[in-house]
Amino acid sequence: MDFITIQHASKRFSGVQALKDVSFSVVKGEVHGLIGENGSGKSTLIKILAGVLPADEGDITIEGKRITSYGPLTGIRHGISVIYQDISLFPNLTVRENILLGRVLEQNRKVFTKREYAERVTRILDDLGVVINQDELVGELPIAQQQLVAIARALNNESKLLILDEPTTALTRQEINQLFRLVNNLKSQGISVIFISHKLDEIQELCDSVTILRDGVVVASRSMADITLDEIENLMVGKSMIHERNVVERVSHEEVLAVKDLTKQNNFADISFTLERGEVLGIIGLLGSGRTELASALFGIAPADSGTIVIDGKEARIRSVEDAVEYGIAYVPEDRLTQGLVMSKSIKLNVAIATLDQYTNSLGLVDTSKIDTLADEWIAGMSIKTDTKEKVARMLSGGNQQKIVLSKWLAMGPKVLILDGPTVGIDIGAKAGIFTTINQMAKEKGMGVILISDETREITSHCHRVIIMRNGRFGRELVGDEIDDAVIQRELDEQKRVIAQNLS
């Protein structure tokens, strides 16, 4: 039986058709995957389901009853809860309060005591199989546990449909396993789940059925058993592309970077490798394998405790980001929003910011016309979609933001470019554009590239050499023809299995 059905829903925003005649339903007790590129209308659809946004037209039926007027509280009252990507909890309040306050507000109560709810909160957490101290402040919990608290809050509101908006982005594999077990547990209790993710393998692992959106239209809605990952991907993008092997020609075998015995306590140990000019080296590992920590150390954000880094034959002492930039290292972080961009500043300033001292006039003051030229060049070169270079970074989509971050570092002409999850949270179309530029820079300028990712196909498509990282150490190294999706996937699955085993 369908829990919720939405029929012929459309939504326009000032001239843009966000959703067009969308029909979609979620069966009671199923996990339904919702995927699509950025801008495909996923978030609009969720907001309409949650009642945060009214649809221009369309009908919503919940448990067989047609809902005529649909406002923000209607969603909650009908048992629909959204776990937003930013989790939306109160870091300054305790676990217990975070769980119960939503309900207290919804019941329009004026006064409450913690005791009257304590038992209920305990029962919910027990049902979830979660061990958390209820008096702990939420801000002091790791992200994964915060997510569990958010789910507990939803259950306290007697949710029948839980919408999880990209819940796994910040979780380690171990935590993802736990989350998935929980989702399956909810499913067995008859609760429906809508699961949104960019990671197709997660969709495949967890979901019973899947709906794919493209440009505001449902292109397919099928049972998971009737569809393959390749089909999903093609349906999302609308054409078959990207993941054929696309490795650039090597220009030289000159060494640009040599790392020896790099160690940082509680982060990674005994890391040694070399990188040649024009080479694209892939480092793959699960979240928590130390891959991002290694990148932070190379870029001076959290310097290593011991070991040596040699750049162009000279030993580089990297103790800070300034040092790293001085030696010609550029870093595009995983979290572009907080680490890579000044969100409130224009595109042109963001592009110029790392190399500002090169655009000065004879007086040593910043020459804005030089910055304008630079910005125009990169906006064209990277095909950043914007009407003007004055637009502030916050206004752009994820993919375009990522392109700005990349432009900023490439404008510096780095010797070594470190890309950490360069395409996390951005769509396949934008991915292809980003890699074209990177490959071109590697080939023409002899830039060495370190590509860090947990997406197997991203790595296999572009790298000359791949190192698999695990538990803070380097493991197997694959060169040339050895680089193969299946081989890497097997290694990663093995790692996941070990983690799952240690957990149980």
Place this chain on the structure above:
Amino acid sequence: MKTRLNLLRNRETLLGITILVLLVVISLLSPSFMTYTNIVNLLKSFTVLGIFSLGVILVIISGGVDVSFTAIAQVVQYAVVYLFLNNMQGNVFLAFVLAIIMGTLMGLFNGYLIHRYKMPAIIITIATQNLFYGLMYVITKGQLIYVIPEYFWKISNTMLFKQVAPNGAVSGLSLTTVIWFALALVVALLLKFTVLGRSIYMMGGNPVAAQRIGVNSRNTTLFVYGSMGAIAGIGGIVHVSIVQTVIPNSIVGQELQVIAAVILGGASITGGKGSVLGTLLGVLLFAILSNSLTLLQISSYWYNVFTGFIILLSVFLNAMQEIQQQKQKIRVNVEAAS
């Protein structure tokens, strides 16, 4: 290890211990400190600051800030005393009612501007401080009022728990101090047990999440700044009852010290954190410090130096804890070398 850390992390405990240590040291150095007379006088002299701090804690928990409350107190004080001297027959009860009404209105004006135009509270309240205070000066020409109705100073002269010293001097807990503590209790109960109180914490902790969960941000903002105004009004009346003269520039200028006491009490300037108990302890620490300097015959110029030092120290402690926690966090379970 964990419990020790938690104990130090709890600002109230830390302040309590600091105050206890100070008390012991000072009473050893100066025998006149730990006397009933000295303690009740000390409490009385910090009552106005203490009352103000109860409004400021509300504002700061909500994620805002208010520097106009001293001007509100000043204006209310002047207006009420002036009205009672020239236009109407007054009494204590009416004085507080009028003060609360006027204070609330000025506070609501702040709250309205802050919510409606989403402008930084600091800017708005700097502006309204000058506006309120300036208008009062324009109208009154800054004239002092030396003679005030008797019932004003009766408030502070009313004493509870009286004790008579051998030389015949009477000392006791001033009614103004009782007002301070009663108000503290009200604010504490509000913050802890009402949905409105928790909404203030929610708004300060994560405004977006608060809105999604159904907190009415407009009403909460209006309530917070309105209460600040009302409390400032009460403070204005208490102040005139203690000082017994209306001096138009005697309150404005204290706002930073009040905010400092609240921050010292563990409130976070970014919002979401703080408690009435911490605020009380913060004010008490300041009070004891200033009093002991006097008793130990150290120049009062040193008071500011100590104040600054204590605030720096408390911020420093927080920062060190944070850094320590970051360092100990295990990011990756690094495999042992084989």
